[in-house]
Amino acid sequence: MSARPTRRRVLLGASGLAAAGIAGLRAQAGARGLTVRTRAGLALGTTVSLTAAGPDPDALDAALSEGMAALRTVEHAASLFRPDSALSRLNRDGHLDAPPAALTTMLAFALGLAERTGGAFDPTVQPLWPLWSQAAERGARPEPAALRDCLARVGWRRVRLSPEAITLEPGTAVTLNALVQGHAADAVMAALRARGIADAFVDTGEFGAAGAHPDGTPWRLGLADPRRRGEVAAVIAPFTGFAATSGDYNMAFSPDFSDHHIFDPATGHSPRGLASVTVTAPSGLLADGLSTACMVLGPERGGALVARHRGCALRVSVKA
């Protein structure tokens, strides 16, 4: 379970982009009569970028603006980076009336996944984050007693969700950081599709792609090596749909990556088995949720979970 949004640099993005850069992309696209537009920004605690191709530049600009707006809507609903987001208010007050649609969608999915995984995926691990980060600042791990107290406040059944309101039991706090970047990719893709964009690649921290690269080749997604920064471990090609990665290395509390930002709700510690997990799925929400659940479940049970979902695939990197 990811307790805090992080910059996940697992995926190296479209390798075509990485290799040729924007200028090269433009030249290749121009040869096919297509225009390429890219819009970048900061959202959900990371850098995001949206790339779309099509014949009409004005239509592309309008579509990308709507894509960015869709991203902001998700951010306002569920980013813990924004103290004014609906989720931040829910955690502060323990109750939220008239929750935004993006929040109820994600929370409903999170609670469903928690049930299917027997609680291995749990959106209520948020209280573990300050405990671990403060201990890490002291160069230590949390006291076992403090960890026990904290775990008493964790449990997905402590959340009551209806379309009208969300209520938390006292002391409980929710994180959707394991889902929000994936769901943002869904929202952006939907906005682009509604504007008639067929070829697009979005990076919201997780990735989504539709159609083809403007030069006519399929989109390619490079997966970063979890131990060697900036090096590609594998490439998914062709890449369409959505991909999400969970890893132990980007927000690690300990230099050997054994303590990091993903927690096993059963123990309050980080799961030991995997260094990183990448899941491809028909939706960003599903890819993001499954990748986090697999980190906790480990390779065998995680593989079984992914196999139960149509159109999903799993790649894992085991801890050294």
Place this chain on the structure above:
Amino acid sequence: MRVSGPGRPGGMAVLFAVLALALAALVPAAGAGELDRAGIARQFPPPLVVGEKDDALPVWPILKQQAGSYEVFAYAFESIDFAPIPGFGGTPPDLLIALAPDGNFRDVKVLSHREPVFLEGLGPEPLFAFVEQYAGLSARQPIRVGRPNARAAGASAQTTVDGIAMATASTRTINQSILASALAVARGKLGFGAANVGLSVEAKPDLFEPLGFDALLSRGWVRRLTVTRGEAARAFRGTGVEEGGEGAPGEAVVDLYVALLDVPSIGRNLLGAARHAALMHELGPGNHAVMVLSAGPADAAENPLGETFVLGSVPERVSVSQGGLVVNARDMAVERRGAGLGEGLPAGDWTILRIDSAAGFDPSAPWTLTDRIVRERGQILSEKIARDFSVETTLPGDLFARVAAQEGPDWTESWRARLPALAGIAGMLALLVPVLARRRGLVADARRFPAFRLAFLALTVGFVGYGAQAQLSIVTLMGLVRAVFRTHDFAFLLYDPPSLVLWAFVLASLVLWGRGTFCGWLCPFGAMQELVAWLARPLRIRQVAVPPRLDRPLRAVKYAVLAGLLAATAAGWPAADAMAEVEPFKTAITLSFLRSWPFVAYAVGLLALNLFVYKGFCRYLCPLGAGLALAGRLRVLDWIPRRAECGTPCQLCKVRCRYGAIAPDGRIDYPECFQCMECVTIIQDPGQCVPQVVARRHAKRIVPRPVPTR
């Protein structure tokens, strides 16, 4: 110098009107530059990418592509959106600032400003060079504007930028705009805490607990950083330089002890009382000292304090950081021989690093010491490969006290820097007041007093005007109005000490004597006019006396100008600054006539006018004089001596008064009086004062006595 006849005062009024119109057309309309996406993109061209504008703060993320994804290169924003600090005449400058994610300035550019000294006098180049100094400095620490060449003269290049002569006030405004807006953005986007701003955290000097070395280690007050050969090899894995030297993998190649010495319970226990006291004395209050002791193999290449260490330098291989930002820490070059460190300390090389109070280091917050191991790969074209190893220190908060920053706010420095000017002005006032107060002294000396007056006026032009740059101006009054109605910030008054001192004196003299003390003696442009008028006689130019029927309405013009200016300011009308150009002080004094020709023509024209119409600007147009004349109605003394014969029948003083400040009935019109003392000289001179001449003829002495005013 009175000449009968109408003269051509109508032509003068037309001249004023034409000049005013020319000025109004010349000054461009004020407007805050708001860059749109395209404007920002022009400033940050590819390969940089302008990201989506933040939806909470007016900040543009500037991104750069990095391995298929994007990294934040800088946050770009306009200072005017966060800190609209009024500059000259109240218009805030607008600067485009790029702040890197680590809190360092990437770039600062001037988008717009209305500082006359850079528009007209020095030109824009010094301003552009001034803001370039910020690139690379950290927004975490206060940055001061020093004197010109302050950095070359040894001021800290991290906390000082070189000032510009003649532009002290403008550069301060720019500096404040940059720092205040950068801090606002850093807090909003970079998560800067407010703790390090304007507050310093220091160890409690009297809190001491005797502790042994082992106790300090076990409490974590002294930290140890050990790197074994095996750990180093793992860190360098895949680089081809895994192996550095020979030995067992478990053997330590780096073994550092790290301690913050300014905490007595740490420093005194490690160094001993005498040595610690000496160190604290050398360190100075508010600064911090970090000791790093290398107990690992002294001759190993990994020893950061070995042969390559340069005394007195910022070490290349050990650094102190806090909150992800590196803190400037320099070796203090403490005498090392016979070091006699405290009992129980391991042997080895050591350094004591000084962290300046200005670095914004908070010793009560966690901080990190990083050791860098550098290895070289390749024989011919060798490549340096570095790996960092860190240890964090977190000391209990109750060892420290939070105290207000040692150094005062920015304006105290401007007072210290202007001390010579202040002393000079004080000296001039000390000379002037007794002369004016003692009516039977120098004033009564019809031969020497005019010479004194000319000399003093020359001093007013040269020293008060050009030297101290203390020409009082209507712009200050407008600033006050603006502060009262709009900004509620009066701090701008403090940045120009000579002017403030002069203002204080003028207000006091207004209450005693009226406006004349300033207008007749201390106004540089007024003095300049009088010196020009003095040339009329050798040039054989006959000055024109304005007939009363025209003189009276013309006098009222200055009040209308004043009212217009203050009303426009209070209403926040942007043209108010342009209207203030009716006052030629900026052209003549602040910019010493280095300005575009219409402004120069206006100022020179007003000066040349004195050859024909004595002090026309002062009497008819000057809004500052109008304001002082109004305030001068609070005057408590009718200090100009009068006689019963003044007015009836004697009209000598009235005729001789070049300001028309004496009524036909002999009364003094104080709001129009410039305190030139001519009538006082006359009345004290038995050879000039007609009633006395007449009385002497009648062999009768008459004593001058004050006449009650109505």
